[in-house]
Amino acid sequence: MSESEIVAELNEQFGSGNKKLEADVVAELRSIMRLHELSVEDLFFKWESYCIKMDIDAAQTALETLRHFKQDLHDTLERTSRSHVKIKTEKGVSGTPRAPRVSGGDVFGMLDSLTTPGAGRASKVGPKRTPAVSRIKAEPASSPVKLADQLDAMGAIPPSSFNDRANAGETVEILNDQLPAPEPPIAPFSESRIKLTAASDQKKLAYKPLAMKVSESSEILDDRIDDFVSLVMQYHKLEESAFGSAASQSTSEIVAVGRIASDSSEGKLNAASLVLETSRRMGGGLRVPLNVSKLRGYQFFPGQIVALKGVNSNGHEFTIHQILDLPLLPNAASTPDSLGAHIQRLRGGPDAMDSDSDPAPLNVIFASGPYTADDNLDFGPLKALCNEAADIYVDALVLTGPFIDMEHPLIASGDFDLPEEYLSSIDPDTATMSTVFKYLISPSLSRLASANPGVTILLIPSVRDVLDKHVSWPQDAFPRKELGLPKAAKIIGNPMTLSMNEIVLGISSQDVLFELRHEELIGGRPQEPRLLERACRYLVEQRHYFPLFPPTDRKKLPKTGRGDGVGPGAVLDVGYLKLGEMVNVRPDVLVVPSSLPPFAKVVESVLVINPGYLSKRRGAGTYAKMTVYPPDLAKQELTGGMLAHKIFERARVEITRI
Numbered sequence: 001m002s003e004s005e006i007v008a009e010l011n012e013q014f015g016s017g018n019k020k021l022e023a024d025v026v027a028e029l030r031s032i033m034r035l036h037e038l039s040v041e042d043l044f045f046k047w048e049s050y051c052i053k054m055d056i057d058a059a060q061t062a063l064e065t066l067r068h069f070k071q072d073l074h075d076t077l078e079r080t081s082r083s084h085v086k087i088k089t090e091k092g093v094s095g096t097p098r099a100p101r102v103s104g105g106d107v108f109g110m111l112d113s114l115t116t117p118g119a120g121r122a123s124k125v126g127p128k129r130t131p132a133v134s135r136i137k138a139e140p141a142s143s144p145v146k147l148a149d150q151l152d153a154m155g156a157i158p159p160s161s162f163n164d165r166a167n168a169g170e171t172v173e174i175l176n177d178q179l180p181a182p183e184p185p186i187a188p189f190s191e192s193r194i195k196l197t198a199a200s201d202q203k204k205l206a207y208k209p210l211a212m213k214v215s216e217s218s219e220i221l222d223d224r225i226d227d228f229v230s231l232v233m234q235y236h237k238l239e240e241s242a243f244g245s246a247a248s249q250s251t252s253e254i255v256a257v258g259r260i261a262s263d264s265s266e267g268k269l270n271a272a273s274l275v276l277e278t279s280r281r282m283g284g285g286l287r288v289p290l291n292v293s294k295l296r297g298y299q300f301f302p303g304q305i306v307a308l309k310g311v312n313s314n315g316h317e318f319t320i321h322q323i324l325d326l327p328l329l330p331n332a333a334s335t336p337d338s339l340g341a342h343i344q345r346l347r348g349g350p351d352a353m354d355s356d357s358d359p360a361p362l363n364v365i366f367a368s369g370p371y372t373a374d375d376n377l378d379f380g381p382l383k384a385l386c387n388e389a390a391d392i393y394v395d396a397l398v399l400t401g402p403f404i405d406m407e408h409p410l411i412a413s414g415d416f417d418l419p420e421e422y423l424s425s426i427d428p429d430t431a432t433m434s435t436v437f438k439y440l441i442s443p444s445l446s447r448l449a450s451a452n453p454g455v456t457i458l459l460i461p462s463v464r465d466v467l468d469k470h471v472s473w474p475q476d477a478f479p480r481k482e483l484g485l486p487k488a489a490k491i492i493g494n495p496m497t498l499s500m501n502e503i504v505l506g507i508s509s510q511d512v513l514f515e516l517r518h519e520e521l522i523g524g525r526p527q528e529p530r531l532l533e534r535a536c537r538y539l540v541e542q543r544h545y546f547p548l549f550p551p552t553d554r555k556k557l558p559k560t561g562r563g564d565g566v567g568p569g570a571v572l573d574v575g576y577l578k579l580g581e582m583v584n585v586r587p588d589v590l591v592v593p594s595s596l597p598p599f600a601k602v603v604e605s606v607l608v609i610n611p612g613y614l615s616k617r618r619g620a621g622t623y624a625k626m627t628v629y630p631p632d633l634a635k636q637e638l639t640g641g642m643l644a645h646k647i648f649e650r651a652r653v654e655i656t657r658i
Contacts, residue, residue, distance in 0.1 A: 006030070006040060012530065013044040014061050021061060028066045036073060041522065044531065046073065048596065162373065162380035165620040165658075172622060172655040175600040175607075179652040182361050182627045184392040189454035193346050193362065193395050196456065196490070197499040199583040205476040205493040207576055217574035218285075221259070221549070224577075225279040225305060228326065229257045232307045235327035245283035246276050246308070249315030256318060259549070260304040261287060269302055269521045276308065276318060288312065291319040297524035298323060299534060301516055303549030305542060326541050331605050332504040332585040333642035336633055342501040343630045359630055362501065365389055366611045367623040368400040368509065368593030369462065371441070374409050374561040374617045377416055379440055381615040381658050385623060386444040388658075390451040394625075396500065397448065397455060400509040400593050401462030403441055404433055407560035407567050411466060433466050438484040449486035457489040460496065462509040463571045472573035473510055473546065474580050495545040497583045502645055503628060506587030508545040508580075510570060513594040513610065515552040532596065536603040539590065545580045546570065558595045561617050588647035589626070598622045600653035607648045611655070620658050627652045 010029055011020050021029075033043055050069050229243060232255070244254035258276040262269045275287045290308075292298055298320075300306070307324035334342075346359035371382040389397050410416040411433075418426065422439045445457055461468045461478050468478040475494040485491075492498070495508035516535045528534040538547060554569030590608045598612030612622035629650045636643045 006033075009040045009529075013040055014047070022063075024063055025061055025066065028063060028070070032066075032070050032073065035070075036077075041531070045517075051597070162378065162384075162615075162620060167657050168384075168620070170657045172657060173599060174655075175602070175653040176649075176651060179627070179629060179650070181652070181654075182363060182392075185360060188393045188452045189348065189395075192454045192456050192488075193348070194456045194500055195342070195345060198492070199497040199499060199504070200493065200495070200579070202477065202493045202496070204576075204579055205470075205474055207476075207573075209470055209472040209573060212573055212575045220575055220577055222279040222281070222285070225258055225277075226281055228305045228307070229279075229282060231327050232257055232324060236307075236324060243282065245278055245286070246310075246312055246318040247278060247283050247286040247288040249312055251311065251313050253309060253311050253321065255307060255309050255324065257282065257305070257307045260300045260306055261302055263287070263289065269300065269519060271521070271523060274300065274521065276306070289317040291317045292523060293319070295320055295323070295524060297526045299520060299522050299526040299528065301520040301538065301548060303547055304538070305547075328540060328604060329543055329582060329584070329586045331644050332502075332588050333639065333644045334502050335641065336638070336643055339502055339631055339633060339643055343633075345501065346630055361630065362396075362503075362628040363392065363394045364396040364398060364500070364626045364628070365394050365623060366398045366400075366591050366609055366626065367614045368611055369402040370405045370408065370613060370615045371403065372408070373615050373619065377408075377410055377436075377440060379444065381620055382441065383444045384658055385614060386448040389455070390448050393452050394455060396458065398458045398460070398505075398507065398591065400460040400507065400591070401468075401494075402464040402466075402509075403459070403461075404437055404466045405462075405464050406466040407464055407562045409561045412562040432482075434482040437467060438482065442484040442486075445489055446484070446486045449488040453488075455488055457486070459485075459489060459491045460494050460507055460509050461491070462494065463568055471568075472571045472576075474573070474576055495580055497587060502588075502631075503647055504585060504588045504645070505591070506545070506582060506589070507591040509593060510546055511557075511592075511594045512539065512546050512548060513592055513596050514558070515548050515570070517596065518552050518556060519548060532599055533601055533603055536590070536592075536601060536606075536608040539592070539608075540586060540604045540606050543582045544577075545582070545592075546572070546577075549574075549577075588645050589651070591624075598624070598655045600624060600655060602648040605646075605648055607651055607653070609653060614658055622655055622657050625654045625656060 007026055010026055014025075014029065015021055029043065032038065033040070036043075038046070047069060050072055054068075056065065232238070233240065233243070238255060242255050244250070244252075244256060246254075246256035246258060256276060256278070258278045260269075261275050261277045262273045263275050264273050267273070271292055274290045274292065276290050277287050278285060291310075305326070307326060308318070308320045309322040309324060310318055310320040312318045343359060346362060347357070348359075365385070365388075367385055372379045373381075386397075404411060406412060418431075418436065418439055426435060426439075449455060449457065459477075461470075461475055463471065463473050463475060465478065467483075468475065470476040470478070473494065477491040477493050480489075480491055494510070495506065497504065497506045499505070513532070513535045516538055517531060520534075520538075526534065528537055539545065548570075549572075551570035551572055555566055557567055557569060559565035560567045586604070586606050588607060590606050592608065592610055593613065594610045595613065596610060598610050600607065600609045602608070609624050609626070611624035614621045614623055628647060629652075631643070631646070631650065633643070636646075
């Protein structure tokens with residue numbers, strides 16, 4: 001690759017919008033690449049990991065920050081070298097052999113991350129720990145322990161003040177900045193301008209977790225492959241005779257549909273470990289190694305359903321000649337009458353005074369938990385967000401969990417107090433985590449609903465929510481009883497596809513983007529060179545909110561603030577993965593919160609939004625504000641009596657610091 005191509009790729013990965021990197025920044029990045037023999041993509045991966053660890057914005061590539069990053073890489077390399085020397089020395093001293101540690105009985109050791117919540121999470125399934133409402137009376141006198149010392153003992157970060165945050169309200173990124181920024185209404189709307197319609201069947205999410213059967217899980221995985229066989233056959237107009245088993249030796253070229261997998265349970269997917277897993281109907285469930293030497297470029301990840309054209313001439317490996325495109329779900333569309341009714345609803349209903357005027361655009365705020373920093377339970381970021389939503393009279397506030405995060409150091413220890421003003425109305429013997437939610441989270445939502453009677457509030461749980469007894473994904477909604485929520489608040493499942501007026505909204509609180517980025521295998525010149533767009537396209541192409549299988553080892557996920565820093569991971573219930581599929585059409589808007597840098601991008605006519613986390617472990621985070629302007633029915637073309645929504649053209653999205 002030439003120097004100009006490397007610089008162009010650096011600008012693409014590290015640049016912010018259309019702004020190119022400064023010459024000294026490029027020079028520093030090139031220096032790091034040469035010093036550590038890294039490609040641009042590997043350098044970007046390490047940069048993102050460093051930003052997550054240091055809790056800084058990956059888009060801010062200042063020269064001083066890059067120098068700290070360079071020093072961190074150097075220190076890490078030194079520590080690794082020293083640990084290798086230490087291991088060799090210890091091996092030379094020790095002469096007593098030790099018995100190997102034996103884990104469970106499954107071959108790949110995957111049951112811990114798939115069928116159960118995993119170590120450190122099982123205790124949460126039973127009775128939840130009651131918060132200490134008044135420890136002073138209950139505990140004997142002892143020397144006081146400072147909060148900073150307590151957090152330090154748990155491996156947490158030092159205290160920080162949300163009120164002292166920098167750059168509050170700063171806009172990080174704008175999508176469709178040619179659309180005007182909306183003016184807040186003079187007064188709130190008297191009733192909701194939003195009509196909600198669920199596309200997903202939420203009742204099916206109420207299945208019994210932790211009761212997965214291997215036979216049922218294998219059938220679900222098989223059925224997904226067979227479903228794509230039919231889709232590929234119809235999309236490419238192929239005869240059934242064109243399909244075959246990649247594991248069968250033959251000199252004839254065939255089309256093989258299967259699931260990408262690795263021949264090893266450890267390590268990252270690579271070209272040498274790449275195998276295709278067939279269904280029992282198409283290939284007897286066999287796995288066959290894949291030869292990618294004839295491909296100019298490829299992009300794979302474990303669990304990806306692919307259609308490959310090639311040949312298995314030696315009976316040992318399937319040589320790929322071509323990767324066939326998978327058909328996408330159709331774009332969402334509505335009848336002109338339906339769109340007209342939604343426009344009238346934005347005006348205030350059929351009795352609105354200005355029934356012929358242009359209605360005010362729809363305003364929606366998206367935010368994702370955690371909603372408070374690791375050193376407190378003040379929920380300052382949530383209060384600030386609700387105040388902002390009340391000031392601009394948003395039509396909808398969409399919040400994804402975790403709300404009360406089981407990985408929060410204080411929640412995990414159970415050693416915290418509720419505010420004194422609530423102690424008179426709380427019985428210490430009956431207080432639960434629902435009590436914590438009622439007095440620390442619900443008041444902010446109630447004040448918002450009181451200030452803006454027309455607001456719609458949607459709450460989506462997370463597998464890290466201590467409130468939700470449904471511990472696996474796909475995940476049922478947690479019960480609202482005893483939470484003190486306003487009537488405007490609705491709790492839905494995870495994931496969920498629903499319509500907000502004409503807008504088809506898909507949302508999942510799982511951090512699938514980080515896991516896809518971590519597990520994917522890229523070779524040659526991939527179809528989509530840009531990392532974030534590529535990860536988003538995987539979701540649209542695979543028609544699923546979590547197409548990765550098996551999920552990333554939870555030890556490789558971003559560290560949490562509790563104990564050893566290892567979170568629960570994806571916690572998939574494989575037998576119900578079909579509930580994670582997108583329904584009927586491509587979503588107009590796809591919301592997938594992630595620890596990756598926040599963004600708003602258009603991928604295959606889908607507006608994909610990562611609002612980021614509202615609160616980071618030791619600082620404030622970001623949220624997304626979407627303004628959707630009504631369609632101009634006169635200028636749109638009918639297709640089969642339907643009008644495409646094209647939300648990606650008429651939505652302005654702002655990623656903003658709280």
